[in-house]
Amino acid sequence: MRLFNTLTSKKEEFKPLDGKMVRVYVCGMTVQDSPHMGHLRVFTVFDFLYRFFHIIGWDVKAVQNFTDIDDKIIQRSKEEGVDWRELADRYEYEYREIAKRMNFLPIFHPRATQHIQEIIEMIEKILENGYAYVKDGNVWFSVKRYSEKYGYGVLSKMSLDDMLAGARIEPDPTKEDPLDFALWKAKKEGEPYWPSPWGEGRPGWHIECSAMSSKHLGLPFDIHGGGRDLIFPHHEDEIAQTKGATGKEFARFWIHVGLLTTEGEKMSKSLKNYFLAKEALQDFSPNVIRLMLLYGHYRSDLEFYPDKLVEFSKAFSKLNEKLSHIHGDIDDKLKSELLDILKDDLNTPEFFANVFKLAESERKDTLYTLKYILTNLGFKFDEDTKEDVVLKRLLDLREAARKERNYELADKIREILRMARVEIMDTPKGTKYRIF
């Protein structure tokens, strides 16, 4: 298949290094708050990618970290008067619940603080190789020294001068150069810390991903991904640290997911324009959320508004109506045509356009092929038509009223159900409903 590689800025032919098993590392949550739809988009895209790899015959070893120690967790723990570990546990649990609801494939989730040893070892190697220096219990990565050997900025395509030009923050006085970044931060009063050869302290932001990815996947591995906002500095620094420590190639392909926007602007906590994943899951099925998030191409920004979930509820209902009870044989030709679309840099918009067109077919094999592929890509049919006892009794009541021509009552029941976001359809085969 072909994938767009941020490293080379073009689509390239992709195959797993060992020919069978794709090794992927995705930057996961910093567990300091509830995941919002923007986070969910990234993880939905990667779940879709893993599932697609499986369909075309590759195994996947996916690692997605939880960063459970960082400035914001510490800050929040101070604000709330709650131990930082408790906060991290709370939001890790929230993420796992959401992942389960979303029908994500189970993958490995290492935690930063369980890899302090590996992190320290990696920093020691970087120091040995001369790309870092110790100052007052801090360990800084020397961007200039590293850059002379390997070139810094290969991913973000920025020159050192470019980066300096935009430097907006007061450099830390213990840094030799404003571009340098922290590998290890000296302990501050009241903050969590671990012992290290440089004194008590904690890891810098980027190093945990370098340590965990190389430990669990080996070097080099196939794909490293995350939100587009991580390209600089996070991913750039991961590359520098890993090469600085090992001299080896890091990830071959870098895949970055576009941002979820509201009114054109990035969804983020600071802009207060975010919509929580758990809110969406309260009211809409995972199918709807999955479809909505994948209906745009993964590399483009995607506009979000709450009504979009309503729109996609309707769209998914149509598919569900068509496919839920279908059985047949797989049309191999059709199957490979549809998969070919996805082989081109995961062109989900084109793929779903075809799905909706083909769903109008009367041919059982065509419909079953769609159902087969979509199910393997994480959708669940039938789910929205499960009988619910209370609902069924209400429908029986309404049916009785209709038989007595008590349309006033029948309409009242329909109206109430509508308010509860259940829509009724009277068909020759009886009353159907759908939850929207």
Place this chain on the structure above:
RNA sequence: GGUGGCGUAGCCAAGCGGUCUAAGGCGGCGGUUUGCAAAACCGCUAUUCCGGGGUUCGAAUCCCCGCGCCACCUCCA
């Protein structure tokens, strides 16, 4: 200021040199159906792709110049 990207119907969003008088979803309009509805089904809904030049037999797609927007350069998926 630097770097990267985007601007396609009411909204969302593909297409990236010919099959484009531009996919698909939502919405809207008309019809079939219905106790009335809804759903479903059928039909219609951009001769045109931010503006202006250019390259080409041919451009939404390539190049140049404007205008507008976004992201990153500070924590961020």
